[in-house]
Amino acid sequence: MDRSVAVWVFAALSLVVLMALPLGWLGWLSVSGEHGATLAHYRDVFTDLALRKALWNTVVLAFWVGLVSVALGAPLAWLTARTDIPGRGLIRGLVLASFVTPPFLGAFAWVMLAGPNAGILNTLWRSVTGSREPLLNIFTMPGLIFIVAIYTFPYVYIMVANTLALIASDLEEAAAILGAGRLTVARTVTLPMVLPALASGFILAVLQALALFGSPAILALPAGFHTVTTQIWSLFQFPPKVEQAAAFSIPLLLATALLLQVQKRVLGRRGYAAVGGKGGQRRTIPLGAWRFPALFACLAVMACAIFLPYGVLAKAAFARAWAQPLSRDNLTLGNFTFTFFEYGATRDAIVNTLELGVMTACVGAVMVAVLSYVTNRRLVVGHQLVAFLALAPVVVPGVVLAVGLFIAYTRPPFVLYGTLWILFLAYLTKEMPVGYAQADATFRAIPADLEDAGRVLGAGRLRILKEVTAPLAKSGIIAAWCFIFIGVIRELSASILLFTPSTKVMSVVIFDLKEEGQFGAISVLGLVMLGLTFATVALVQAALGRDVLGTRK
Amino acid sequence: MSKRSMALAAVVVAALLAGLVVAGDAQTQDARLEAAKKEGKVVWYTSLVLPSAERVAKLFEAAYPGVKVEVHRTGSQRILQRVMQELQANIKNVDVVHTSDAGHFVLLKDKKLLAKYTPAGVDAFPAGFKDRDGYYYGLRATVNAITYNTKAMSAAEAPKTWKDLLDPKWKGKLVTAHPGYSGVIATHVLALVHLHGWDYFKALAENRVMIVQSANDPATVVSSGERIVAVNGGDYSAYQLKKKGNPIEIVYPKEGVPLVVSPTAITSFAPHPNAARLFTDFTFTRECQQVMADSEGLYTGHPEVTYPADKPKLNELKLLTVTPEELEKRNEELKKRFVEFFGA
Numbered sequence: 009m010d011r012s013v014a015v016w017v018f019a020a021l022s023l024v025v026l027m028a029l030p031l032g033w034l035g036w037l038s039v040s041g042e043h044g045a046t047l048a049h050y051r052d053v054f055t056d057l058a059l060r061k062a063l064w065n066t067v068v069l070a071f072w073v074g075l076v077s078v079a080l081g082a083p084l085a086w087l088t089a090r091t092d093i094p095g096r097g098l099i100r101g102l103v104l105a106s107f108v109t110p111p112f113l114g115a116f117a118w119v120m121l122a123g124p125n126a127g128i129l130n131t132l133w134r135s136v137t138g139s140r141e142p143l144l145n146i147f148t149m150p151g152l153i154f155i156v157a158i159y160t161f162p163y164v165y166i167m168v169a170n171t172l173a174l175i176a177s178d179l180e181e182a183a184a185i186l187g188a189g190r191l192t193v194a195r196t197v198t199l200p201m202v203l204p205a206l207a208s209g210f211i212l213a214v215l216q217a218l219a220l221f222g223s224p225a226i227l228a229l230p231a232g233f234h235t236v237t238t239q240i241w242s243l244f245q246f247p248p249k250v251e252q253a254a255a256f257s258i259p260l261l262l263a264t265a266l267l268l269q270v271q272k273r274v275l276g277r278r279g280y281a282a283v284g285g286k287g288g289q290r291r292t293i294p295l296g297a298w299r300f301p302a303l304f305a306c307l308a309v310m311a312c313a314i315f316l317p318y319g320v321l322a323k324a325a326f327a328r329a330w331a332q333p334l335s336r337d338n339l340t341l342g343n344f345t346f347t348f349f350e351y352g353a354t355r356d357a358i359v360n361t362l363e364l365g366v367m368t369a370c371v372g373a374v375m376v377a378v379l380s381y382v383t384n385r386r387l388v389v390g391h392q393l394v395a396f397l398a399l400a401p402v403v404v405p406g407v408v409l410a411v412g413l414f415i416a417y418t419r420p421p422f423v424l425y426g427t428l429w430i431l432f433l434a435y436l437t438k439e440m441p442v443g444y445a446q447a448d449a450t451f452r453a454i455p456a457d458l459e460d461a462g463r464v465l466g467a468g469r470l471r472i473l474k475e476v477t478a479p480l481a482k483s484g485i486i487a488a489w490c491f492i493f494i495g496v497i498r499e500l501s502a503s504i505l506l507f508t509p510s511t512k513v514m515s516v517v518i519f520d521l522k523e524e525g526q527f528g529a530i531s532v533l534g535l536v537m538l539g540l541t542f543a544t545v546a547l548v549q550a551a552l553g554r555d556v557l558g559t560r561k
Numbered sequence: 562m563s564k565r566s567m568a569l570a571a572v573v574v575a576a577l578l579a580g581l582v583v584a585g586d587a588q589t590q591d592a593r594l595e596a597a598k599k600e601g602k603v604v605w606y607t608s609l610v611l612p613s614a615e616r617v618a619k620l621f622e623a624a625y626p627g628v629k630v631e632v633h634r635t636g637s638q639r640i641l642q643r644v645m646q647e648l649q650a651n652i653k654n655v656d657v658v659h660t661s662d663a664g665h666f667v668l669l670k671d672k673k674l675l676a677k678y679t680p681a682g683v684d685a686f687p688a689g690f691k692d693r694d695g696y697y698y699g700l701r702a703t704v705n706a707i708t709y710n711t712k713a714m715s716a717a718e719a720p721k722t723w724k725d726l727l728d729p730k731w732k733g734k735l736v737t738a739h740p741g742y743s744g745v746i747a748t749h750v751l752a753l754v755h756l757h758g759w760d761y762f763k764a765l766a767e768n769r770v771m772i773v774q775s776a777n778d779p780a781t782v783v784s785s786g787e788r789i790v791a792v793n794g795g796d797y798s799a800y801q802l803k804k805k806g807n808p809i810e811i812v813y814p815k816e817g818v819p820l821v822v823s824p825t826a827i828t829s830f831a832p833h834p835n836a837a838r839l840f841t842d843f844t845f846t847r848e849c850q851q852v853m854a855d856s857e858g859l860y861t862g863h864p865e866v867t868y869p870a871d872k873p874k875l876n877e878l879k880l881l882t883v884t885p886e887e888l889e890k891r892n893e894e895l896k897k898r899f900v901e902f903f904g905a
Contacts, residue, residue: 125787126787127787231771232772232903233905234905245639246645352615353632353634417650418650426654508652509631524610524611524774524778525778525782526611
């Protein structure tokens with residue numbers, strides 16, 4: 009009984025500090041006027057033509073990103089999960105790389121690749137074809153959709169690939185024996201079975217696009233249009249209109265919550281006996297002559313997400329002028345010396361980022377480990393509610409969370425603005441669901457019978473925890489640690505509203521430099537960030553003994 | 562690199578010597594230096610382009626070992642936003658504020674957030690660089706100019722006036738910085754509204770202008786060739802880029818160029834007041850001002866500073882000026898209408 013109380017007090021306190029206070033203030037400020045409650049802010053926000061346009065832009069962006077992500081992610085998932093396409097491991101590795109690439113870095117790199125005039129691809133296109141028109145113009149809505157989608161499709165990929173890995177081939181074979189052609193089988197058997205995964209992946213992609221700040225700020229603003237996130241951010245400019253920002257955050261919050269509800273329904277309907285079982289054969293479909301064309305198609309997608317952007321970042325890091333060829337005159341280490349030795353903000357930002365990353369990951373990993381252990385072993389009354397609370401922050405987009413935290417923690421009793429703590433709270437809240445999901449999966453995979461065996465042999469719960477459960481859960485919790493860490497070091501959308509000059513983090517420094525057009529320094533810092541990310545990914549893979557995308561051995 | 566560091570070393574030595582010679586009362590000077598050293602650092606929120614800001618900081622640190630400069634560079638409007646947000650949370654972080662939006666200083670002065678301090682040697686500066694009440698002083702000046710890419714056009718084809726930019730032939734080829742970020746641009750917009758009215762910007766927006774944030778960025782965009790004409794931007798950052806060999810040229814339109822005097826002031830709540838005064842005095846020394854003129858291409862109020870031969874003198878240009886008071890009063894209108902025309 010007293011154990012339940014402790015867990016509950018802990019969970020309730022965390023909930024208040026992380027969610028209730030910020031969101032409560034957010035809701036309250038959005039309706040507070042000088043003379044009590046008012047809907048004036050909502051009226052201001054929704055009658056303002058510019059804000060309505062931003063809202064519409066976000067709808068368009070999110071919808072198309074969802075569709076394009078499905079169009080890219082589903083075929084890739086099918087090819088790697090079901091066919092004999094060569095280089096499956098390579099493709100999975102590249103999808104993973106795209107998954108962990110900070111989207112704002114990708115967007116920045118694509119400015120150098122496909123700016124309509126100086127963009128390297130467009131220059132190349134013109135010199136080859138003699139055309140006067142650019143091949144691609146990244147500063148457009150389609151351009152933005154494309155860039156967001158190439159870093160969002162892994163969500164669809166993961167959902168679909170993991171589902172396909174669980175579907176046995178017998179139904180498909182049965183259909184084939186009954187005389188259905190390959191296409192008919194795909195349409196009438198395979199597709200319906202992966203449909204929930206597709207829909208769910210679509211929704212996840214839409215959610216990502218809704219919450220994104222960096223890519224629209226880098227690509228939409230130069231083209232003269234806003235999205236909800238960039239608009240909320242600019243409402244903080246002096247004189248700040250925090251109430252309007254709060255009111256404008258609410259639709260984003262509601263849309264996210266609604267979409268997640270829909271996703272849950274969709275996944276909940278997955279009652280097909282054929283999916284989810286472990287039995288049955290999964291037959292590899294031979295692609296025949298299509299093997300290599302299919303591989304090239306996959307690599308083309310990955311070139312857009314990985315090879316080209318990484319390449320251009322590396323080039324710009326070593327170049328005096330990024331748009332010029334990398335000749336001897338253009339080669340320099342100046343960007344590195346400037347970034348690390350002359351620009352004072354770099355070191356502090358790297359230290360802050362690492363400090364926050366480690367701190368959040370450690371606290372987060374312990375929290376999710378305790379919470380998921382408690383919920384999995386049903387140690388307290390109402391454990392389902394604990395699980396719900398741990399996953400709840402998923403409905404709060406980063407910018408919205410930041411608006412709430414800003415309002416809550418710039419005033420007494422808790423003035424945390426100006427310290428690393430406010431960023432810590434933001435990161436912890438934001439990464440909690442990811443960490444919890446990982447830890448939950450870990451404990452689920454450890455059957456309780458092992459612990460019961462220990463019990464029978466007379467060991468106490470603590471001793472079992474130490475000698476049985478902990479060794480088994482260790483790698484899963486390390487993975488949770490890494491997921492949280494990766495999430496933290498790339499975080500921009502909440503940080504951008506919560507930093508102060510003495511608490512800058514790397515992503516914010518990169519954004520600052522972007523506003524000033526310091527391409528060389530951004531590229532250097534971007535490479536550092538990628539290096540950190542991939543080192544951490546390597547750590548997860550080593551801990552888990554498999555890649556981080558899913559269940560496949 | 563070695564040439565530059567030698568030049569730097571020379572400047573540092575000169576600055577040190579000057580510090581020794583100029584010190585009227587060596588003892589007060591010593592006492593102040595000790596106090597500044599005890600504070601250890603000065604926190605500088607500045608809108609000076611990043612490499613220049615870091616250079617000024619390094620010069621100061623070389624002249625006064627033991628006192629560090631913490632440079633926080635961002636756009637003028639962002640600096641004001643920072644300062645006000647921090648104060649709302651009762652954070653007292655910044656010692657010296659330096660932006661290119663003179664209106665900010667009217668606002669900060671009114672809110673009693675500035676300390677009265679007259680830097681050594683500014684008496685000789687022209688009136689346009691001095692606040693009558695003695696709270697803020699112009700550290701540097703720049704003018705807004707047009708920049709074009711020399712690979713894309715000849716001097717004859719380049720636009721000569723602000724109105725030339727309205728020609729539809731420039732559609733999709735122009736780039737502007739943002740008054741919601743940059744004080745240089747806020748000043749520019751107001752000055753051109755005086756000259757040609759808001760209709761000018763409405764017509765300019767018809768040419769599908771690319772929007773960047775910092776007043777330093779249009780010239781980098783033009784250097785890369787992403788757009789071939791910058792419709793505004795501080796001429797000093799364009800001058801630096803040109804000096805580095807980028808294919809750009811600067812045009813000073815005949816209708817007049819908006820003059821931007823960027824003030825600096827010490828905050829009333831400065832956590833390191835002695836270091837702040839030491840630093841402020843240093844930035845107004847002839848040596849520091851000369852560096853700004855030479856390597857950064859800035860104008861200054863210092864009467865003894867000489868300018869590079871390949872830059873027009875301020876008195877050769879027709880200058881468009883706006884008052885800090887008007888800039889303060891119309892700040893929001895400027896941003897709002899700009900966004901209305903340009904979209905973001």
